[in-house]
Amino acid sequence: MDFKRLKYFIAVAEELHFGRAATRLGMAQPPLSRQVAALEDQLGVKLFDRSRNQVRLTDAGEVLLDRARDILANLDSAYREATQIGQGGAGRLRIAFVGSATHGPLPTLIKSFRSHYPNVDLSLSSMNNADLERALIQRDIDIAVARPHLSGAEELRSAQLFCEPLILALPDGSTHARSTKPVQLNTLKDETFVLYPRRPRPSFADFILRTCAEEGFSPKDQIFAQDYQTAISLVAVGVGLAVVPESVSHSPRSGVTYRPYEGHNPGTSLTAHARLDNRKPQVLNFFSLLQKFTRRAS
Secondary structure, eight states: OOHHHHHHHHHHHHHSOHHHHHHHHTSOHHHHHHHHHHHHHHHTSOOEEEOSSOEEEOHHHHHHHHHHHHHHHHHHHHHHHHHHHHTTSEEEEEEEEOGGGGGTTHHHHHHHHHHHOTEEEEEEEEOOHHHHHHHHHTTSOSEEEESSOOTTGGGEEEEEEEEEOEEEEEETTSHHHHOOSOEEGGGGTTSEEEESOOSSSSSHHHHHHHHHHHTTOOOSEEEEOSSHHHHHHHHHTTSOBEEEEGGGGGSOOTTEEEEOEESOOOOEEEEEEEETTOOOHHHHHHHHHHHHHHHHHO
16 A cells, blocks of 8 residues: 555545645645545545535545554654664663673763663673673674673774773781781782682683782682672682772772782773674664763773
């Protein structure tokens, strides 16, 4: 069915006058009459009772008017929704991130994205770097926020979100937590280091071990936790200390004291990645907003 003919029919049905309907549509009356007649021929029914002084809807016309309004309203809604999704203003965006990213600027960036694109459905999840890379390759997620980056970053669209120093997470009751003197990293060789993740390797745990190696030691005792949250919980109950990104200290944890240290500090960063062939407008909008976000922060 010609949707334009439906619009012509609705105009005549609401005006009940071909001349007024033609004026409303910005067209001459004869072609409007021909279009309505063609619609009646197509349906095989009369939609209007016509007389010299009056135009009235038939029963069939009454039914079609109700349905036609719904059809065109749904069509208009579909056009608007398709346009919005096509421009990235709606649809779905799947973001996954390392657990420690929740303490840095990522929550603020996501909040800003929600503010700019309130109709986009955000799916958020936490993963380690290996799972992030696998999910990105398999197209299970659209954006991966890794620490410091993914191994195949050169084949991905990437943008650094944040760079920060490393600090110590110490049990409240430990000597180093109570001391007012700066903590030297190389004096901690006999301490128990809580490292994460346990697997897969290499991982952030190996990055911390390399940092210790630069100071000439390997921790005497090493305990591996599967993720950051578990590692901090072990620190809180006095199992050992951990070397963590500075941003985690912005969320105080009972039983944990955060302290800077002196010694080799390579820092760590958060980097957002997406597949180069993922041209979803929601992804492009996210990276555009990220670039503006980091420029404001610098």
